[in-house]
Amino acid sequence: MIKKSFLILAITLSFYSFSQSDEEVIKNIYEAALTNGQAYGWLDHMSNNIGSRLSGSLGAERAVTYTKELMDSLGFDRVFLQPVMVPKWVRGNPEFAYIETAPGDTVKVNICALGGSVATPAAGLKAQVVEVQGISDLKTRDRSEIEGKIVFFNMPMPASKILTFEAYGAAVGQRTQGAKEASKLGAVGAIVRSMNLRLDDFPHTGTMSYGDLPKSQHIPTAAISTNDAEKLSSYLKLDSELNFFFKQNCLTLPDVMSYNVIGEIKGSNYPNEIILVGGHLDSWDLGDGSHDDGAGCVQSIEVLRLFKELGIKPKRTLRAVMFMNEENGLRGGREYAKVAEAKGLNHIFALESDSGGFSPRGFNIDANEERFAYISSWSDLFKPYLTNTFNLGGSGADIGPLKKAGIVLAGLFPDSQRYFDYHHTAIDTFDAINKRELELGAGTMAALVYLIDKYGTSPR
Amino acid sequence: MIKKSFLILAITLSFYSFSQSDEEVIKNIYEAALTNGQAYGWLDHMSNNIGSRLSGSLGAERAVTYTKELMDSLGFDRVFLQPVMVPKWVRGNPEFAYIETAPGDTVKVNICALGGSVATPAAGLKAQVVEVQGISDLKTRDRSEIEGKIVFFNMPMPASKILTFEAYGAAVGQRTQGAKEASKLGAVGAIVRSMNLRLDDFPHTGTMSYGDLPKSQHIPTAAISTNDAEKLSSYLKLDSELNFFFKQNCLTLPDVMSYNVIGEIKGSNYPNEIILVGGHLDSWDLGDGSHDDGAGCVQSIEVLRLFKELGIKPKRTLRAVMFMNEENGLRGGREYAKVAEAKGLNHIFALESDSGGFSPRGFNIDANEERFAYISSWSDLFKPYLTNTFNLGGSGADIGPLKKAGIVLAGLFPDSQRYFDYHHTAIDTFDAINKRELELGAGTMAALVYLIDKYGTSPR
Numbered sequence: 013m014i015k016k017s018f019l020i021l022a023i024t025l026s027f028y029s030f031s032q033s034d035e036e037v038i039k040n041i042y043e044a045a046l047t048n049g050q051a052y053g054w055l056d057h058m059s060n061n062i063g064s065r066l067s068g069s070l071g072a073e074r075a076v077t078y079t080k081e082l083m084d085s086l087g088f089d090r091v092f093l094q095p096v097m098v099p100k101w102v103r104g105n106p107e108f109a110y111i112e113t114a115p116g117d118t119v120k121v122n123i124c125a126l127g128g129s130v131a132t133p134a135a136g137l138k139a140q141v142v143e144v145q146g147i148s149d150l151k152t153r154d155r156s157e158i159e160g161k162i163v164f165f166n167m168p169m170p171a172s173k174i175l176t177f178e179a180y181g182a183a184v185g186q187r188t189q190g191a192k193e194a195s196k197l198g199a200v201g202a203i204v205r206s207m208n209l210r211l212d213d214f215p216h217t218g219t220m221s222y223g224d225l226p227k228s229q230h231i232p233t234a235a236i237s238t239n240d241a242e243k244l245s246s247y248l249k250l251d252s253e254l255n256f257f258f259k260q261n262c263l264t265l266p267d268v269m270s271y272n273v274i275g276e277i278k279g280s281n282y283p284n285e286i287i288l289v290g291g292h293l294d295s296w297d298l299g300d301g302s303h304d305d306g307a308g309c310v311q312s313i314e315v316l317r318l319f320k321e322l323g324i325k326p327k328r329t330l331r332a333v334m335f336m337n338e339e340n341g342l343r344g345g346r347e348y349a350k351v352a353e354a355k356g357l358n359h360i361f362a363l364e365s366d367s368g369g370f371s372p373r374g375f376n377i378d379a380n381e382e383r384f385a386y387i388s389s390w391s392d393l394f395k396p397y398l399t400n401t402f403n404l405g406g407s408g409a410d411i412g413p414l415k416k417a418g419i420v421l422a423g424l425f426p427d428s429q430r431y432f433d434y435h436h437t438a439i440d441t442f443d444a445i446n447k448r449e450l451e452l453g454a455g456t457m458a459a460l461v462y463l464i465d466k467y468g469t470s471p472r
Numbered sequence: 473m474i475k476k477s478f479l480i481l482a483i484t485l486s487f488y489s490f491s492q493s494d495e496e497v498i499k500n501i502y503e504a505a506l507t508n509g510q511a512y513g514w515l516d517h518m519s520n521n522i523g524s525r526l527s528g529s530l531g532a533e534r535a536v537t538y539t540k541e542l543m544d545s546l547g548f549d550r551v552f553l554q555p556v557m558v559p560k561w562v563r564g565n566p567e568f569a570y571i572e573t574a575p576g577d578t579v580k581v582n583i584c585a586l587g588g589s590v591a592t593p594a595a596g597l598k599a600q601v602v603e604v605q606g607i608s609d610l611k612t613r614d615r616s617e618i619e620g621k622i623v624f625f626n627m628p629m630p631a632s633k634i635l636t637f638e639a640y641g642a643a644v645g646q647r648t649q650g651a652k653e654a655s656k657l658g659a660v661g662a663i664v665r666s667m668n669l670r671l672d673d674f675p676h677t678g679t680m681s682y683g684d685l686p687k688s689q690h691i692p693t694a695a696i697s698t699n700d701a702e703k704l705s706s707y708l709k710l711d712s713e714l715n716f717f718f719k720q721n722c723l724t725l726p727d728v729m730s731y732n733v734i735g736e737i738k739g740s741n742y743p744n745e746i747i748l749v750g751g752h753l754d755s756w757d758l759g760d761g762s763h764d765d766g767a768g769c770v771q772s773i774e775v776l777r778l779f780k781e782l783g784i785k786p787k788r789t790l791r792a793v794m795f796m797n798e799e800n801g802l803r804g805g806r807e808y809a810k811v812a813e814a815k816g817l818n819h820i821f822a823l824e825s826d827s828g829g830f831s832p833r834g835f836n837i838d839a840n841e842e843r844f845a846y847i848s849s850w851s852d853l854f855k856p857y858l859t860n861t862f863n864l865g866g867s868g869a870d871i872g873p874l875k876k877a878g879i880v881l882a883g884l885f886p887d888s889q890r891y892f893d894y895h896h897t898a899i900d901t902f903d904a905i906n907k908r909e910l911e912l913g914a915g916t917m918a919a920l921v922y923l924i925d926k927y928g929t930s931p932r
Contacts, residue, residue: 043632171908172503174857210907371831371887373858397634398833398861398887427831427858427887429908447670448631448889 034466037324038393038459044321045455051310052447054082055369058310059300059442066297067337068100068268075293076271079309079334083275086317088332090278093271096347098337100268101127103297104261107234109203111247112138112255121244122237124215124298125260126187126204127340128222132232136259137162137201143248146186147193159198162256164248165190166205166241169432176428177367180207180435184218191233192223202233203256205241207432213237214437217296219340234258272344273334277316279465281327287464288331288362289315289457292338292345292410299440303431307369307450309334311424314454315461326465328360335410338366342409349413361464363422363457364408368434369450370426374401375460378421383470387420390463399456401425420469424457494926497784498853498919504781505915511770512907514542515829518770519760519902526757527797528560528728535753536731539769539794543735546777548792550738553731556807558797560728561587563757564721567694569663571707572598572715581704582697584675584758585720586647586664587800588682592692596719597622597661603708606646607653619658622716624708625650626665626701629892636888637827640667640895644678651693652683662693663716665701667892673697674897677756679800694718732804733794737776739925741787747924748791748822749775749917752798752805752870759900763891767829767910769794771884774914775921786925788820795870798826802869809873821924823882823917824868828894829910830886834861835920838881843930847880850923859916861885880929882920884913 058065058075065072076093083091109123125131139162144150146167150158165186173179184207191202206216215235222230236244247254273293279285291308295301312332319326336344352359363375374394377384384404394400407421415421426449434440518525518535525532536553543551569583585591599622604610606627610618625646633639644667651662666676675695682690696704707714733753739745751768755761772792779786796804812819823835834854837844844864854860867881875881886909894900 042634046631171506174502174912176908371889373833401858429831429912430906433906446890446893448636452634452889 034393034463037462040322041318041458041462042397042455044318045314045451045458046448048321049314049451049454050317051314051450051454052445054310054313055302055306055445055450056442058306059302063300064297065293065295065301067098067270067294067340069297072270072294072336076273079273079293079313083313083332087320088275088277088316090276092274094274094348094351095269095271096336096343097267098270098343099341100265101340102263102265104131104263107258107260109234109236109256109258111244112257113247113251119243121240122213122215123234123258124217125234125262126220127217127296128220128264129191129233129260129262130230131261131263132201132259136257137232138255138257139200140253141244141248141256143245146183147189150193150197153197155197158194161199162201162203163190163194163199164203164244166245168205169207169209171209176209176432179209180432183207187218187235188220191220191231192225195225195229195231199231201231201258203258204233204235206235206238207435208238209432211238211242213239214439216436217298218436232260234260270336272336272348275313275316275332277319277326277330279326279328283329284358285328286331286357286359287328287461288333288359288411289461290333290335290362290410291365292336293334294337294339296339296436298436298438300442301440302442302445303368303434303440304436305338305366307445307453308365311365311450311454311457315458318454318458324462328465330461330465338410345410346413352414359414359419361420361422361469362411362414363424363460364411365424365453365457366408366410367424367426367428368431369445369453370428370430371449372399372424372426372453372456374399374403374425376403376406376423376425378405378407379469383420386471387469394456394459397452397456424453426453494853494923497922500782501778501918501922502857502915504778505774505911505918506908508781509774509911509914510777511774511910511914512905514770514773515762515766515905515910516902518766519762523760524757525753525755525761527558527730527754527800529757532730532754532796536733539733539753539773543773543792547780548735548737548776550736552734554734554808554811555729555731556796556803557727558730558803559801560725561800562723562725564591564723567718567720569694569696569716569718571704572717573707573711579703581700582673582675583694583718584677585694585722586680587677587756588680588724589651589693589720589722590690591721591723592661592719596717597692598715598717599660600713601704601708601716603705606643607649610653610657613657615657618654621659622661622663623650623654623659624663624704626705628665629667629669631669636669636892639669640892643667647678647695648680651680651691652685655685655689655691659691661691661718663718664693664695666695666698667895668698669892671698671702673699674899676896677758678896692720694720730796732796732808735773735776735792737779737786737790739786739788743789744818745788746791746817746819747788747921748793748819748871749921750793750795750822750870751825752796753794754797754799756799756896758896758898759894760902761900762902762905763828763894763900764896765798765826767905767913768825771825771910771914771917775918778914778918784922788925790921790925798870805870806873812874819874819879821880821882821929822871822874823884823920824871825884825913825917826868826870827884827886827888828891829905829913830888830890831909832859832884832886832913832916834859834863834885836863836866836883836885838865838867838875839929843880846931847929854916854919857912857916884917886913
């Protein structure tokens with residue numbers, strides 16, 4: 013029933029309607045984003061002058077200050093910090109690892125500790141290696157095969173998936189759960205093939221969890237580059253008794269205070285209805301987090317700036333939110349939702365950009381069918397910009413805790429092919445950002461926010 | 473009438489049909505392209521072992537040999553060379569240029585001669601500069617203002633265009649026609665802002681023409697980088713009488729023999745109906761032409777290889793054609809069409825990939841409305857791969873001469889945002905290619921070829 017009425021609506025709209033003015037406004041939004049966009053310069057500062065922004069680091073605190081001052085300087089109606097306690101995990105000295113086929117006969121390996129891991133013993137950890145294809149393969153193994161060894165999780169992300177986030181989802185369990193499951197079978201360490209579809213030399217960090225294992229069973233875990241994973245696997249075929257050595261000095265310190273940074277333009281008609289755009293301000297520590305998620309932060313601020321530049325006065329209140337601690341805790345997103353609930357704030361729509369600053373193709377939209385049909389009926393307005401792919405389902409991690417009946421959550425949906433070349437690595441840096449792609453993303457977000465502000469999220 | 477029936481057709485198809493088998497075959501095509509694709513390795517060889525392939529150069533001839541041997545090794549039914557005479561323009565020693573604000577007070581400029589230009593005098597050319605915003609601006613100027621000067625064409629590509637090829641089309645006239653028009657007003661040289669949307673230090677070459685101007689009026693012309701164009705413009709505002717110096721040693725030699733390279737899989741049912749996929753084998757000389765158009769060549773060969781790998785026996789004859797001399801003459805494309813005409817060959821469809829090896833979004837299709845509607849009705853089959861944008865109009869330069877009633881021409885339509893960062897420069901190199909994006913393009917081409925082979929290009 014709903015589907016049928018959606019079809020009729022869609023056909024009707026594509027033949028008859030769209031007030032000229034919506035088309036014009038959206039054209040103006042994209043044009044301003046591409047000819048006078050500010051996001052690229054802001055990201056240059058955040059990436060190159062501030063750098064990495066791991067929760068609890070000085071970089072993260074500098075980014076809090078920078079984005080607050082930036083939004084102040086743009087003349088938003090209200091800019092404020094929302095305190096939140098965040099975990100503080102530190103990498104310590106650079107990691108070091110090698111494959112040893114005989115005493116002194118070693119091959120260096122590119123490695124990085126996974127976020128949340130414990131250190132190795134100070135002298136490092138050396139043990140034989142058991143290679144498995146992911147968690148399910150591990151679970152078929154006998155304890156006797158695993159005990160005292162380092163488990164090497166080497167399931168590649170499946171290249172056949174078109175959406176690379178699906179390929180990531182299919183493989184990332186061995187990173188997040190690998191150490192825990194290996195420890196249960198008596199392993200002394202766990203190393204994982206980096207979450208990367210291509211073969212290169214960069215190890216990819218990312219979060220992991222020991223679940224409710226007692227501290228005595230926390231074993232050190234790290235990622236090695238895809239090239240090194242291939243190498244180790246081929247060496248193991250020649251010599252299954254080779255040793256793997258790694259040394260890492262990471263450490264979890266007590267939680268520290270940090271902040272979500274929030275900027276606001278007050279709505280003229282319905283100031284109590286909030287439309288949120290956001291990204292996360294924290295990043296991993298290896299690169300400068302330009303794609304993950306500096307891009308989403310500057311795009312979100314740019315959305316509000318575009319409204320001001322174009323003199324569009326929103327009816328609802330627009331909020332740009334830089335969430336803290338998406339990467340290793342999601343504390344910012346949870347705190348934001350908690351405060352919103354406690355204060356009875358009415359968020360009608362939240363849009364996150366956290367899939368990289370690549371060429372936008374549309375949106376993922378987490379809504380019921382009626383609202384999805386309503387919002388999708390605007391997709392033809394996005395056709396001239398090649399951003400008219402509206403997918404049902406999915407949004408963003410930081411806005412997830414806001415989910416409840418009535419609110420529509422969404423995520424910007426950029427091209428995903430190159431994302432995992434950079435994700436959580438030392439090469440997620442500003443030079444990997446294309447100015448126009450970043451700006452098109454901001455324009456795309458602003459256009460949807462404009463329509464939501466004008467028409468709401470349902471036909472009522 | 474046609475539109476209406478198309479609409480009904482499209483709706484019917486999207487609700488009822490697509491034999492499961494088409495969906496499966498297309499899934500298999502994409503999966504083979506992504507998990508066992510060969511195009512990336514071939515392009516690595518062509519870019520890194522062969523390098524640039526300007527018409528008439530040794531690189532071009534090596535590429536002829538390589539692609540012929542490659543297609544032979546893949547077991548195509550027939551692989552052959554089609555002779556064609558091509559222009560031979562050579563760059564000579566590296567160009568050199570500077571801005572001179574006072575004797576000895578100079579700033580170096582990144583410059584490259586445009587393809588087809590004459591050299592400067594051996595000692596170089598030094599003159600005052602008149603800046604204009606494109607050809608139409610030049611035409612408003614008095615001869616007295618231009619005579620004896622170097623005309624500096626500084627109209628940027630318009631950033632507001634979403635499709636960067638449209639932005640290119642809006643500005644490239646000053647490159648192709650600038651020298652000719654400037655010469656008519658007595659200019660001694662012409663320099664042009666590089667065809668690039670971003671600001672960087674790389675000059676972009678490309679073809680130019682003196683039209684029917686007598687040789688005595690051929691003035692040297694070159695491109696300078698966008699950063700240097702901005703610099704020169706700002707210097708001119710401070711000192712309109714500054715001098716610009718450039719020296720280039722390019723030369724047009726007599727035409728030489730070269731080849732189109734053609735590989736073929738014979739059709740089982742309609743061997744005389746030809747479906748062509750192609751790219752151009754020649755490139756400019758500054759980079760290694762990985763995007764322009766090494767990508768299109770290896771993708772085209774990959775299309776035929778995918779048919780063989782998957783055991784799909786085409787009903788029509790499939791041809792992969794590497795055209796020679798797209799960049800500065802289009803001789804290969806013209807010769808191919810001439811021979812096809814003379815031999816009475818029946819091409820029903822030709823698909824070119826010449827817009828870079830970026831993430832594919834669909835196709836440009838040059839066909840009448842009925843055929844466009846027919847082919848577009850398959851677009852839902854491309855939805856899972858995000859390649860379902862079917863645009864009416866446009867195809868590729870090399871296949872253009874094949875145009876006549878009945879044939880459908882098409883071009884792969886990749887994301888265009890980054891294309892002009894690389895186009896015709898020293899950085900159009902293999903490291904700018906993403907393996908998956910290249911492979912997705914090949915899979916997309918193969919999927920359309922599969923459907924055309926099976927169903928033809930019209931409902932009859």
